[in-house]
Amino acid sequence: MSCLWVLILYFNAMKIFTALLLFFVTASESHAEIVVIGNVKNNIQSLNSAQVEDIFMGRTRSLPNGHFVLPVCQSTLRPEFYQKLTTKPIEQINAYWAMLAFRGQISQPIEYPDDNSVLSVINENRDAIGYIDSRHINNSVRVLLRLN
């Protein structure tokens, strides 16, 4: 009998523990949808995640239409953006970029502090691509990819 009680207690404790764990895990993840955006004058309608990854990991310097690309980052979304795009944490991304930079191959995408400044860079440059929180999209830019 006491054995059963111990088991019930144990299962209840596990349930509470799992619930707590889930709460903390989900609470620490933000739920913003990140969208990759481009200039409306650009003839590119959409990009797939492999194409975006090649650009933001410095593997290519051009857009699918052959134009020289200007990738820009949004500082506060940068860790989440790279995590969603590559599944790698930001520490690995930073070490990777340090390697590329010191090989003298390519410069890291310029970082801008917020969504508004990224939007204005995209507006001013036909071949720029960047990413922002989906809640701040307006008609002046085109959504090329949604990252969930």
Add this chain to the structure above:
Amino acid sequence: MQWIARDHAGNFFEQNLDWAFLRWSIQNDVDIRLGRLGVGVFSLSDYRNISYAYPWIRPPHEFYSTIPYYHIDGADITKKFSIDDGYLSIKLYGGYSYNQLPTQSSGVNNQQSPATGANISYEKGAWQARLGYTYATITSNPPIQDLLTPINSPLFTQYWPDIKQLIPAMTMRGKEYHFGSIGLAYDDGIWLSQMEAAYIASNTLWSPPRSSAYLSIGRRISTVTLYSLLGIAKTFQNDVNVPNPLVPNPTLLAYQRQFSRTLNNNGINEQSVSLGTRWDFYNNMALKAQWSHYWLGAHNGSQQWQQSVSNTTPNTVNVMSVGIDFVF
């Protein structure tokens, strides 16, 4: 431009300038660089001093300490191709290397050599592979005047004529190096592994033919990386036999012993195992700790471990290192 403050033989400012180049992207996928460049023979060639970019506390000793030079003054051209979801890049380069290297005896060896080479690398998903080849000729001689002066003296000419047979082996001008290497790396974000193997063919006594390789396997747990590293390096060269003098004069015999010691102190016979950890504790900062155990076998000379010539080489060495890397 990259300048590194380190205790390097020769001119402190000039030799520590690892890079100073202009890059010109003639097309989206073609780059030309002109100036002082890192020699791109091996995977870490361009960033072996940027330890933030790799997991270990320093590049694998067996492999990277045997590379005779860091940089060349010249040009390279790289073309990138997109093939089957991966990227292939081909680089050709040529130039002139001027490197000041420390020597066993005294002074600095100003080694000059025109070098040319190529490498091919392919990157797809978590995998990266590379092949490299470099050819270099040496156009200068090492500072061996303190060996040549007695050899050319009248005493030696009269009582020890055979010793002159060694002179061709001691000179370096006109000798050649061939570097060949293969590398393979894997990194899926959780597991990481990297290996390289190289063979350096040469016909100089001071830098005998050698092969070296390393293998590293690591695993990331959140911001902490645990890794292991195995390394091996070995030279292939028979001992130089210093001929006997015609008369067993004690002075000449002492010279014979000294010549034999100096000429046969260029071998490498080293293996090591390392365990270490890297902790990315803060944005752009990493704390590393590494323990390495080296085995130094027979004929391991002063190529990789600077020491005075009279000391005997210890059999094993333990190295504990802790460091912080950061980029800004």
